[in-house]
Amino acid sequence: MNSTTLLRAEGLKKALGGQVVFDALDLKLSQGEVAxxxxxxxxxxxxxxxxxxxxLESDAGTLHYLAGKTPRAYRFPRGWWQDVNPIDHFTPESVAREGVSRTWQDVRLFNAQTLRDNIAVSEQGHPGENPLMTLLVPLLSSRREKCINQAADAMLARLGLAGREQSSADMISLGQSKRVAIARSVAAGVRILFLDEPLAGLDRQGIQDVLRLLESLVKIC
Structure with a gap:
């Protein structure tokens, strides 16, 4: 059975500082695939x-995002009229709405926030997305927030961080931080997850923990 294609790139090119980084690059990512x-x-x-x-915008080529409800294509280079069209911007936010997320080599958690909040904030339908609705229907928003927090706590337990829900993100190890960053993307309901150097800087135990988490995510797909 053929897997569903979630992303397709055709003829991508990017040059930085006059040096071509890649050219005529094609790729395809399918559901359940690990690349x-x-x-x-x-x-x-x-x-x-x-x-x-x-x-970052490509200098040439086309990106097809097929993971969302409605397929979306971006062609490069982009015209000035596309930059002024608010519904046609090529930004991390617009790509995230297509079901795409990433982690960074330098882990980017909200260090002043709790581990629970770091995961809960990415949940779809979080009350913080619509403050007006929170004011108008506080009881419904409170129930939704409670459900989201319970889901975040369950995710932390899965990461081996049960009991650390109220710990701030700057009080955990690098390996734990990388696992929380991955879990935050998963909680957002992404279909495509890019990991930038997910094992860099980790000791043997940290590597095993991250690989175990990734293996469990692949099985879910």
């Missing part, structure tokens, strides 16, 4: 992730 992008430092791996996640 490893290998290369030496400076070979363009992070640049490619930046393009695929809307953090």
């Amino acid at each position: 490893l992008l290998r290369g030496e430092n400076g070979s363009g791996k992070t640049t490619l992730l930046n393009v695929l996640t809307g953090n």
Whole structure:
């Protein structure tokens, strides 16, 4: 049985500082697929992730996002009229709405927030997305927030962090931080998850913990 294609790129090209990083690049990602992008430092791996996640525009080519309810295509280079059209911006936010997320080599948690809040904030339908609704229907918003917090606590328990829900994000190890960052993307309901150096800087136990989490996510797909 053929797997569902979630992302397709055709003829991507990117140059930085006059140096071509990649050219005529094609790729396809399918549901349940695990792909490893290998290369030496400076070979363009992070640049490619930046393009695929809307953090950087390609100089040429087309990106087809097929994971959302409605397929979306972005063609490059983009015209000035597309930049002024608020519903046609190519940004990390617009790509995230297509079901795409990523983690960063330098883990980007909200260090001043609790572990629970770091995961809960990414849940779809979080009351914080609509403050007006929270004011108008406080009881419904309170129930929704309670359900989201329970789901976040369950995710933390799955990560081996039960009992640490109220700990701030700057009080856990690097390996735990990377697992929380992955879990936060999963909680957002993503269909495509890009991981930038997910094992960098980890000790043996940290590597095993992250790999165990990733293996469990693949089985779910």
